[in-house]
Amino acid sequence: MLKMTDVCYNYSTGDRALSGVSLRIPGAGMTAITGPNGSGKTTLGKIMAGIIKPTSGSAKISGKDTRDMSLGEIGRKIGYLFQEPERQIFAPTVEEELSFVLRVQGVPDAEIAQRVERMLERFHLADLRERFPFLLSRGEKQRLALAAVLVNRPGFLVLDEPTTALDLKRQRDLLDLLKELLEDDVGMVVISHDRRLVTRHASRVIELVGGEVLRDSA
Numbered sequence: 001m002l003k004m005t006d007v008c009y010n011y012s013t014g015d016r017a018l019s020g021v022s023l024r025i026p027g028a029g030m031t032a033i034t035g036p037n038g039s040g041k042t043t044l045g046k047i048m049a050g051i052i053k054p055t056s057g058s059a060k061i062s063g064k065d066t067r068d069m070s071l072g073e074i075g076r077k078i079g080y081l082f083q084e085p086e087r088q089i090f091a092p093t094v095e096e097e098l099s100f101v102l103r104v105q106g107v108p109d110a111e112i113a114q115r116v117e118r119m120l121e122r123f124h125l126a127d128l129r130e131r132f133p134f135l136l137s138r139g140e141k142q143r144l145a146l147a148a149v150l151v152n153r154p155g156f157l158v159l160d161e162p163t164t165a166l167d168l169k170r171q172r173d174l175l176d177l178l179k180e181l182l183e184d185d186v187g188m189v190v191i192s193h194d195r196r197l198v199t200r201h202a203s204r205v206i207e208l209v210g211g212e213v214l215r216d217s218a
């Protein structure tokens with residue numbers, strides 16, 4: 001599904017965030033990426049999801065170099081959750097945040113209503129449907145951002161620290177949901193500090209340190 005070959009990434013400030021990362025990630029199961037702050041996890045996740053392109057080396061999704069793919073094409077293959085949910089929230093209401101992508105894709109209204117309703121329930125957002133997303137709590141924003149990713153039914157997910165802003169109950173709900181998705185053959189890369197999530201659910205753990213792969217359980 002994902003193939004990184006000798007990926008390096010330098011930010012424009014000159015900071016080298018990744019050096020010489022080569023990985024193959026299968027389309028099924030959960031691959032966890034862990035490592036200390038600043039080790040390059042977010043940068044690697046963005047490269048995997050095609051949001052940024054490697055400075056050198058290559059990143060391929062289903063055999064195709066992300067440099068040759070439009071964001072729309074990548075978006076139909078991979079759902080990406082930003083570490084900061086504000087980055088992907090822009091609609092005037094919670095409900096519109098969920099329906100927007102489907103409208104753009106020309107999904108029929110009745111189906112949009114159904115799919116949005118399912119997400120509102122599943123993420124306990126039904127009572128907040130008319131609310132302005134920017135004024136939600138951090139945990140509510142995180143649930144909304146993830147719902148907006150999943151309403152699109154991507155076959156593969158890259159989730160950057162999806163449990164950080166959630167209380168224990170919501171963390172457990174999210175883990176149950178991820179388990180269901182795994183059973184439905186949705187593959188995922190989960191970037192996480194959460195030991196419990198990593199040890200209980202991931203079939204593979206990759207540890208980054210200083211922009212390099214220190215350990216890979218595969």
Ligand SMILES: Nc1ncnc2c1ncn2[C@@H]1O[C@H](COP(=O)(O)OP(=O)(O)O)[C@@H](O)[C@H]1O
Pocket residue numbers: 011012013015016017035036037038039040041042043044
């Ligand atoms: N937008 C940016 N501009 C310059 N340097 C950045 C930027 N984002 C991240 N970095 C640097 O790249 C390195 C890796 O960051 P990041 O991928 O966010 O790590 P992690 O997600 O593991 O905390 C760090 O040294 C960080 O300071």
Ligand SMILES: [Mg+2]
Pocket residue numbers: 041042043083
């Ligand atoms: Mg990060």
